[in-house]
Amino acid sequence: MATATKEDYREEDDHRGSSIRRCDQDQEDKETKEKIIDIDDEEDEPRAGRRSNGSRRLRNQRPLGSYTDEGLGDEKMTKKEKRTFMVSLMCHQCQRNDKGRVVSCSKCKRKRFCIPCITRWYPQLSEAEIAIKCPVCRNYCNCKRCLRIPGIFKYEEKTISEREKFKHYCYILEKLLPWLKDFHEDQMAEKDLEAKIQGIDPTKLVVKKAQCGLDERAYCDNCRTSIVDFHRSCPCCSYDLCLYCCRQVRQGVVPGGYGKPLPQFIFRGTKYFHGGPPQISSPIKPDEPEAPHEATREWKADSDGSIHCPTGGCGSATLELRCMFEDGQIYKLLKTTSAIVGSHDFAKPPDASSSCSCFSLPPHVDSGSSMLRKAAHRVHSDDNYLYCPIARDVKQGELQHFQEHWTKGEPVIVRNVLEFTTGLSWEPMVMWRALREKKTRAQVENFDVNAVNCLHWCEVEINIHQFFTRYAEGSPGDEWPVMLKLKDWPSSTNFEERLARHGAEFNAALPFKEYTDPRSGILNLAVKLPKRVIKPDLGPKSYIAYGFSEELGRGDSVTKLHCDMADAVQEAF
Template identity: 55%
Template sequence: MARPRKRQRPVRAPGIGDDLQTTTHEENAPGREEGIVEKTEEDEVNNKKKKSEKGKKMGTHKVDGKGKEEENSEKVERSSSFVANQVVETGNDQVVFEFTESLNKRLRSAVGGRRVNYCSQDQGFEEEGDEVFSRRKRKKGKRQKRKLSKLKAEEEEEEKEKEDDNDKEVIDKEKDGESDRKGWKRRNEPKNEEKEAMVETRRYPARASKAPKRMGEFVSDNTAKKKTLSKDSIMCHQCQRNDKGRVVNCKSCKRKRYCIPCITNWYPKMSEEEIADVCPVCRDNCNCKACLRMDGPVNKLKEALEMKFSGDEKLRHSKYLLRALLPHVKKFSEQQMMEKVMEARIQGSSPSEIKLKQAVCHPAERVYCNNCKTSIVDFHRTCPLCNYDLCLICCQEIREGHLQGGEKEVTVQYVNRGFEYLHGELDSSMLTEMVEPLDSPTKTNCKELEGVESRWKANGNGSIPCPHKEMGGCAEGLLELRCMFKENAVLKLVENAERIARDLNVEDMPETTNHQCPCYSSMAEVDLGDCKLRKAASRKDSNDNYLYCPSAKDIHNGDLNHFQRHWAKGEPVIISQVFENASGVSWEPMVMWRAFRQITNSKHGQHLDVTAIDCLDWCEAQINIHQFFKGYTDGRFDSKEWPQILKLKDWPPSNKFEERLPRHHAEFHYCLPFKEYTHSQSGLLNLATKLPEGSLKPDMGPKTYIAYGVAQELGRGDSVTKLHCDMSDAVNVLTHTAEVKLKPEKLAKIETLKQEHCSQDQKEIFGMAKVDQEIYMGNGGLHKICGNKFEELQANEAGAVWDIFRRQDVPKLKDYLKKHFKEFRHIYCCPVPQVVDPIHDQTLFLTLEHKKKLKEEYGIEPWTFIQKLGEAVFIPAGCPHQVRNIKSCIKVALDFVSPENTGECVRLAEEFRLLPQGHRAKEDKLEVRKMILHAMCETVNYLDPQAKIMLKLQKHA
């Protein structure tokens, strides 16, 4: 029969003068009182013998080659006797057990002993004991301390040799975010023998001691001691470790130091001398996890970001806004007055007698037309029974008999033919699917449009009934005219704006575009001696082939007018070296990940997996963020050795950018030029800042765009941003690049696959049996099209190739794309079967071959240039553009609305309303008309405080 299991437990908490006892008992033994042990006579004799031996010298002997202490003090004997004694059985069949080594370590030491703090090897200390230790013994202990120090030094050397072998593994774990500080401390904690030796060898406090004077000896405060110790410390500020060898001490603060591995991994662009002169902490650009989340550097940048304008500057900018926005506000007011006149005709009264109801609307709501999805700002028609809303443009189109904007969703099907199809595998059955010629027109929903127009018509007096249920209405009531603001608020705004414009002679102000640009001579020729220009096109009989490209440090107060001359013409502007005056926070991908992640909270595990898009088949996939960044620097290839071009989708989310990356967010805003336009909170010429507090605001960024790239144009799958047109102005800054160099064998394999892709295109798209091997020009044709040599792609600063089209070339560009859209590939790498709008669909990318054909057939070409590291590209609204990375890039973009391009934003909103339902660009999220009204209201009230124009919504009925 098995013997009952025995348990160990302490009798009670030990105290001064007590002998520590541990008992066990058999759980099923009857008649035993648990936890009570009677001392035997032998125990009492042993205890008296221990007390008589107090004060004897301590001895040291070798056990298995390691130092072992023998302490004869009362405290040591009291605990060590349990190790030496054998198991003693009492007369009551109770058993007294010795303290095992593991249990002894777990139990708290008796009061009067010494406690050792192993918080770090540099600043560990042992607290002094009670009065039982005489001063004479401490003096004798010093001699023993010198003997043990030699043994400890030998052990430390052996331990460091073992740890140096694991340095590389630890650095990799630090990058992977897999190592934790607790694990490091446990690994660096001394062994058991070292702990016993350190009891007599380490004696310096780690914190300000509150202990009183003991035995006439003063326990010194640790503050001064700390400063002395920090000079000899080798603890790295970045990794918080002291076992990585040599460190570089800062001569400026004389407190921080960085180890060589951390300098190599986290500060590759800084030399040891630069860190020694001024360390990253002193520069406010330390990228350790703790510093990245500190508020100090962020607050400094925010203070520097505060825009302070003089009275003259505010007056000049306000007059500029008044002149630019007045035509749009007047047109908006005229449309509302026309509808009010129509309402008076319906009711059979004069417009002055009409009193409109004010709709109930909360500022945080977006009201849009149920038919065309465009935003509603003020006047609109609504059904009192079902609340169906209709904008004024749709009302006019219904009366004219050609309602637009309500087309049903167009669904384009793409067939997934597998991985082999991506690289040229083409079955004969696939060829039979191409039954339509390449120049066949795009399918439209003509029958659906006719059905919508025939079923919804205005009444004879101009009133409009509520539409049928299939269209979202109730088909019972009449649509009533209502207003969002007070009835005459916009009319009063226009009247006051016109009066102020007359008083200030705003109409007599010269046009910005009429000024003589310093970039051109008096003969309207380009001044090539000015280094602020960059050639981006080779159009004949054109003076806009060069783009304005100043350096950030060369921008002065007068350069804002120079910028406005080019900006008002709809030309892109490039600003170089925007990070030259920045604090220098690192935009390395692993630094951004370290700042963004929250590994200390298990609820935030989803931040380690992100959604990436493969630019070859434009499919989404989940990928570990560290694996993505590893491919960012080293490259990724599929099973066919074809480079994978991945890009992150919405990482980090724009609504979390400031919260999770506060230093990067502040650094980005600090470096942006022309803050009158780009400041997201107080830019006087940024209409996005004019919306009132509490109102629903569009997402203007900043947004990050992180994607791979290779220098060679692959022709398939290397477009990170396809041709599209933003609804507002934008500025895009290249913050980081990483070059992935392809080996010769990789390049040879890529060329072979490109030929297979070419053959597949010829058979599947063009229906040719013979393949024209010269369809792809390769990189050699780049200089013929954009004036750039291939060597520029290999430059250290080069990051991405931009193609930006002029606004006046958009109609011809659309004609070309509608003619050739089936020559492009999109999802699953399938040919595009249909386009609704070739630009707003964002499914096409023009390769070198297509840009060449575009110029031959239609005589147009884009501005093509290479964006370099630290350059900010300003893209005007209404200019279609596309981007191809030639290196792995991190770009950060911010949207804004400038007064010069408000007309283009309104035109784009009108284009978006014509798109079918469900289109990616259908909804009017910008609400530019609302921005124009609020910007004009703020401007009028500033120029004339007596006007007191208010644009308030009615929150409650």
């Protein structure tokens, strides 16, 4: 019978231990082959209804090459080196890994996009172009996360030399001096009238300052125009009236535009909305213009020029003269401006009556010019064309040429402004995804907004999610075609806050930034206002509409070029 020594038992234990260690190593190698580390773990967001531990994601990842037992057993291979052999199927756009083949970016070597997302969200890019440079590297990725990253793209502000700044400031003073003179004369005339009403010498009249804080905006309660300095106010109800409306009341004109005929909607039958002829049984008399209130119609000034508060206010007290600035401040400003303009040899600003270089020999127009676009067909007229430059030419220096047309009050059309943007999509679904908060999706989808029905010319209430869905899919087959327009949505106060990327894209496309830049435009007067005062609403505003260009021959939903209360820039995407 064989006997075993202590050495034999020790050798057997060593052999058994080595076998156990080898089995443990094989098991560890097997587990390493099955589990792949996600190199974008810190970037991908967990989706609702899916496990956040990454187990499902790990099983769907594939290795670029196979590991050998020797390589896996070699402890010199670090974790980072092992990760270079792995590739993930996680799409950066939709954050899913079950949509099949993905295209990886060779530039950043980190982002991937699945074929369905490329087809839907980036139809302008081919797979080869994305493989060379993905949308993230191109700075116009429209996934939810990238759309909400503030400051990812900042437009380049135009640098202006000190000499150019001085030239622009001189241009502003030269243009504003005539207006400032008229403004001061109107105020002095109102002050003389107030002194006559009170029966005192105009030099002894002290105009009381209005109680208006820096965070308040004073405006006329009749015409809604902003009040700069002198105005009349009711001491009882604080009803404010600007000097222009005061002059209308004294002239016997009903202020506010009452008495003018207003266009009224005429119902022409149901068939008319489907392209048929109008059904009018008898001539329709135009509606009577909207009549003002009886007290407003009889709103007249007294023989001495004093004005009583209308029914819109208290209807009893007399309006008193008030001012926004200190006494004599406008006169000091006028005196200083006149001295500066008189002491410098300013370049003569463009004359509104002079012909532009676009016109070769007035009234004959160079119709072959690439900077002109025909806008009218008036006979024997030289203003049938609009100045229509290309954005590339504008950037190289066309400001003086632009001022020649702007002085005449002509609209200007600039083409190809999107050449200087990153190419971020302005599709409404992309904008809606940027606006939608992840935690309040249900609340946003149930949110109703007011839209303009351009077929019936009325306002309708529609679900915001339904509006954007119909934009992409059209109206259901059992419903009438619709032409809806969302006006000023989201509001300008929330546009750049909630659509930071689109706001930067909009500013990058602005032509003639000396005028249009809302932050640093050197010729933009709103930028010159003190920081402590409320500035006017500079936008941007969005107009989102859908429908045919001329649906049923009854109009369209396209926003036309129009005159606003202030100069405006409209970009068409």
